[in-house]
Amino acid sequence: MARWRIWRPRSRAVPFLSLLLLAPLVFTGLKAVNKIGLSSERNYSRGHVTFVTVFTTYNSDPAEASKLPSNVVTVGKHSYSKVGRSMAILNTFIGFIQVSMPRSNVIILTDPNSKLTHGSAVILPIEGNYSRGNLMLQRIRSYIAFLEQRLEELETVEDINHLIFTDSDIAVVTDLGHIFEMYPHCHLALTFRNNKGQPLNSGFVAVRGTRDGIFKAIEFFKEVLEAYHLKYMEASRMLGDQLALAWVVKSYLPSAFSKFSKHEAFTVYNWTPPEGAGQFHGMPLDVK
């Protein structure tokens, strides 16, 4: 059964980076999912994993605010302002992690001007330009700044915390710590998307929390940032990072994408419900 495959690309600018590409979702409905084997019964709750996300709100920016009507979103009996809705989504993201991985932490990288506070997540302000048009670029910069900080901390503290960088509008439904246990040689893991143009999901990057893993992840993100600057600045503000990510991976592993374009059974890590009102009818059971 084709599940995860590990490549060890030849060293170039990122020396000996071991990249684990987690399988993509083949969205052909539940039939495809039935072919996927059951995951192992091992108990992975020992893993110490920190989730890292970039989140900011725009209420403090009068220029942004004036462009938008003060629209209120109603979900069931609750009404939310734009900011209230963003916070509700963030809280849901954190709530899922607390249930699925109760021993893990959440760190929110944010604009120092955002005045964000949170009861159960660590807020880490990082200088930068978090305007909407720049957010995807800034996200990579914030990741790099955070990782450089972690690398310095590792000089004095030898606690290994694996890192998972994610979007903040996802629901973590199972313990992902096993990625680091089952693939002890991987430094960095990415997930595929079922989309030819953007075959990798920039919304999920797992980084081994060792000095080696963090050092190499910094070099990797720097290459993605460079590719973004050089090649994809014209791309839509939402897509540039995904295109740059795919470009960098492809430059090391030309064969990676063709292997995964064969629609075989694999382990599904990221699953997106069909878009549109009333489209959500539950999630395939095997989704990680």
Ligand SMILES: *[C@@H]1O[C@H](CO)[C@@H](O)[C@H](O)[C@H]1NC(C)=O
């Ligand atoms: C897994 O391990 C944790 C911590 O050691 C324990 O609390 C939990 O009950 C275990 N779960 C299973 C299914 O064995």
Ligand SMILES: *[C@@H]1O[C@H](CO)[C@@H](O)[C@H](O)[C@H]1NC(C)=O
């Ligand atoms: C932040 O980025 C946006 C979008 O690229 C740009 O228009 C703006 O001038 C930048 N702001 C600063 C302070 O650099």
